Amino acid sequence: MLLAAFDWHSLFFMFFALLTCGFAVAMLFSDNVVHMAFYLILSLGASAGLFFLAGAEFVGAMQLMIYVGGTLVLLIFGVMLTAQSRFISMKTRSGEWVMALVLGGSLLFLLLTAAFRVEDWRDGNPNAADIGIAESKTTTQIGMGFTGVRVDRLDAPEDSTLVPGMSGYLLPFVIVSVHLLVVLVGAAYMARTKRRATSTGAAA
Amino acid sequence: MAEFFHTTCSLPTPLAYLVAAIIHCVLIIHVVAVGALIFIWLERKVSGRIQDRLGPTRVGGAFGWLQTLADGIKLIAKEDITPKDADWMLFKAAPYVGFAASYCAYIALPFSDGWVAQHMNTAVFFILAVLGIEVFSPILAGYASGSKWSLFGAMREAAQVVSYEVPLGMCVVVPCMICGTLNLVTIGNQQAGLFTNWLAFNDPFTFVVAVVYFTCATASVNRAPFDLAEAESELVAGFHTEYSGLRWSFFFMAEYGSMFLVSGLAAILFFGGWNGPIPIFQVLGWSESDGVLLYLARLGGCLNFLLKGTIGVVVMMWVRWTLPRLRIDQVMTTCLKYCVPIAAFGFLGALFWQVNELPTSNDLPGIGINRFEARESWVIEADQQRASRAAAVTPSPSDVPIGPIGSVEFDRVEALVMTGGAR
Amino acid sequence: MIGISPVSVSHYLVVGAVLFVVGAICMATKRNALGVLMGVELVLNGANLNFIAFGSKYLRAESLGLDGQLIALFVIVLAAAEAAVALAIALNFYNNHATIDVDQASELKG
Amino acid sequence: MATQLDDARIIEFDVRTDEMLVNMGPQHPSTHGVLRLVLRTDGEIVSEVEPHLGYLHRCAEKIGENLTPRQWIPYTDRMDYLAGMNMNLGWSLCVEKLIEHDLSEKAKHLRVIIAEMGRIASHLVGMGAYGLDLGTFSPFLYAFREREKILDLFEEACGARLTYSYLTPGGATADLPNGWLQKCSAFLDQFEPVIQEYHALLTTNAIFVKRTAAIGVMSGEMAVDYGCTGPVLRGSGVDYDLRRDGEERYTEMYDGYAFEVIVQKEGHYPKDHDYPAIPKEAVLGDCWHRFYVRMLEVVQAVDLVRQAIDRYSTASGDWGVPIKLTHKLPKGEVYLETEAPRGQMGFYLVSDGNAIPWRVRARSSCFCNLSVTSELCRGCLIADVPAIVGSLDVVMGEIDR
């Protein structure tokens, strides 16, 4: 059977990878902010597909929700700031393009070389097909990880990976939460401008 | 279903998956598109009755049931106009973005026990995320139309939906917390039994949360009194002012699609999903049997679910044809001053109830089952994992056990949690 | 397998690298502050892809395990925070200068 | 791009956006016809509203200089086409004032019946359309359901449902048909309880109150200054109703009727009607009060029609015979205002002694009521613009004439 001959995993990977990269490049070459944001959304959405393929479905959904949702805000501001002059775009000078492309190309070359240099990375997991569907469900494990318990490491030797009291991600989780809160409050404060304050400032 | 084709029809695995996928896609598209047809007809009938008139009567016999189809034919025949000032690409793409998002969310929505296109561990999360993406459609449409009214609609939509996602998420978390899973099938199955077992009646807080959820859901799918993005008396038609013909009707299909989606989600999360108020199939023993009887039980559950979702939709219609529209600042006030605090309060209350194992309506004398087991559903999932591994055809020696978190290990994990990870 | 080798970490790294580089170029060339911000998002997403790849059981037998996903989650959250701050800066800048061209931002006073 | 930070019209903002000029109308569902409002908005906040009129200008006054007064009656129908009877009445009284024609008792009571029924029909549309402006559709159809019955009655009386030309100088074109009064009474009996439905759907609805209370507040002085009349004036607490305070030729129609002007005094509306409580958010002169005055006037009109029916059936005299089509007018000029549903409708007639007037002028109530829009809408939200314009209840046919 021809269909059976396909490696579906690879095929879907190719599909999502092409979408991701393609839209990223489209974003690079677009001048209109809203178009850029639109391409960015598609690119991020396609990379969420890659996450799902890699078995990280919680992260994939998270990516959709927060990353794509965050880009939505970018999009809105793009709309807001360009509502009056929709077709005025800021062109990049060609010199900058050449510089950026040369540097970016060399960086890409470097990264690609690195990616294929390591033997261990080049071969897929030979037993990937044997992993049960249910085993890829990581939500519970992630949730427990955040509360400080690594349920996937319960069987590991006592003194190797699980240091008592440092076993999970409780502390980083709390730190990130507080960080996020502070940042949001700060951002809201910064973005808020009072006309009167500004105009008196300008007058003074 | 793929397993069914694989085993019963002896199709090779990839082909079985392909066929199953196609069948699922077709089924869901029917739910969304045909559902939209029915709901638009229903909306007309409901609004007609509410407004002392008959609604459609002519097309298709007694109840005008072909009316929407006739409209559809009219819309197909209409000219598809793109305004001169429009951003061509985004203008064309916007309706499909909304429709695709609304459609995608159905992938994770179970229609009955196990009847789900993709059995997803993070179904609730996925549906919320995809519903969030649906907002792009009005925003892009509003921006790309090149009309100021559309732009107003887009900005309103953005402000509204992004804000309402917060209380919506909070409300959705409550059933997930009580059931201990994000898996909709598990949540639904845990509410089997009498209607006292439905999560809305679990404790007073969950009931409040259910009401808040429905309010926020109405707002997040842009239905009156929160239909500010298309407010016809202010913004003419808001984001879809410039659309015509079939492209315009895609907005409608998306709207009705997501209306049913959020109602269905409400049904599963709070109102027992596919479980009827009285567990007929369980009493008859059909749901534990297999073959045709099990299928019938599932089908009955599916009807149950569809009915509950439809009731939710009809309530939305009822509200729409009764209430005036709120103003944008009042919509935001409703969200930030009422919905968010109430949802947060409901969350804390439900948490308190759960932690202290206060009696639920299910614990009323004489009814129900003990819910203790049900609470630890991640343990159940671990058992499922075990089963799935056991069922694997070729157990491999290199198959490292990744999470022996079955019920045996439960005490150990609980101890870990209690001691903050220090063993 | 018709010409397609099984997906490995390297493949994910390639995609990640492309995203990273495109994002970096974006940051360098866009004059629109929002464009720069989008470049940053791409870069972070590229990095995330690597974490996911290293943590995936499907790609490596000896994977990072859950750590990859957890780190990716933290990155996503931090990216959201970063976007909020950057947006606030961009808006403040726009409010004061009525433009969002970063080349105009040559003075350090608000 | 210049910053507009010093523009005094911009109200304090959180995130600054560019100002936009948007056209609300002339094709817009909530501008009640072909009104065009040019809004200058900063985000959702409206900093300036400028009404543009004239899209429905049909040169009624110019036409009036070429037709005899009776021939011009159909043109008055087309001014406030929702209250054609009241327009007829205004013009008829004006012409009668010039030719010093006095009516019999019976004709006067007939006119009260017809005018007050017209007021009910007109306020029903005003109420339903106001619901539409605020985004609810059902009250509109509820209102039309009852209005249709009034139109049926009118149709029976004069053969037309919208442009009646029924009341004419000299009386009416015909007497009320046999059995009409009974039908009218039956309608009133059926209609009166229905008003509670409207109160439930709109007046006391929490969202409706939120949308209208303390929105577009206009003081009594301001209302008078802008020449606002009718429910708009009384909604601001000014005790002025031409049915009581107008010229004698008009007020004598209402002589002997139990009638109290609907206006808030000392925090209360006249107590003789069963009405829902005034919400505590509402401020005198806001949209809610304007709407509420209309609702109470409907109740009052029902009451007046009931009285008129009683008196009509026992009154002496005939129903009034129209003057000749080419009745020669005496030289002179007269001005007369009547209390039409939307305010004071005035007609000014200058005659040089011919059958055809030298000059005809219609003082439109909505014209003056609308002129206050830009004042009321300054600094409100976009969604408030339909709420405010709707509460003024304008009919473009009357404004543009």
Add this chain to the structure above:
Amino acid sequence: MSGQNLVERLSKRFGDKITGSNLEAIDPWIEVSPDGIAEVCEYLRDDAELRLNLLNCITGVDYFMADPKKAAKAGWEPHTEVVYHLSSTLNKHSLVLKVILPRWKDGVEGELPEVLSVSGVYNTANWHEREVYDLSGVRFVGHPNLRRILCPEDWVGYPLRKDYEMPLEYHGIRGR
């Protein structure tokens, strides 16, 4: 207050700005000079006895006969009148004021006659004066925004003048 008293009181106060009156008409009226109308209105509005706070209507009436034979019989010279109908919501009475203007300013055809605007006294006057300007061709001096209101802004002529002729064409639309 009787009509005669009022006229005398106004004459005493405003002197020759009160140029005449007709108390026998159905609606008795007082004639005011074009430059006095604003202050007279202000006085009438604020006077405790009168309180004429509501300006009902402003009307422009054109007196002109194209036909010389008829014009001879008309009994008046060609002129334009601006009629103000005032009433009081407090004292429930009304008053008519008239301003009599030449048809054209200084007799020059096309130069609109001028009268002081009362829009500073009554806000209603704003739109009414625009309408009179639009249809009858009277210029109100001191009006904040004297533009056409019912006709399009590029309309030619003043339709309610008796010598008005419909334009032959307006933006490609046949006029007559």
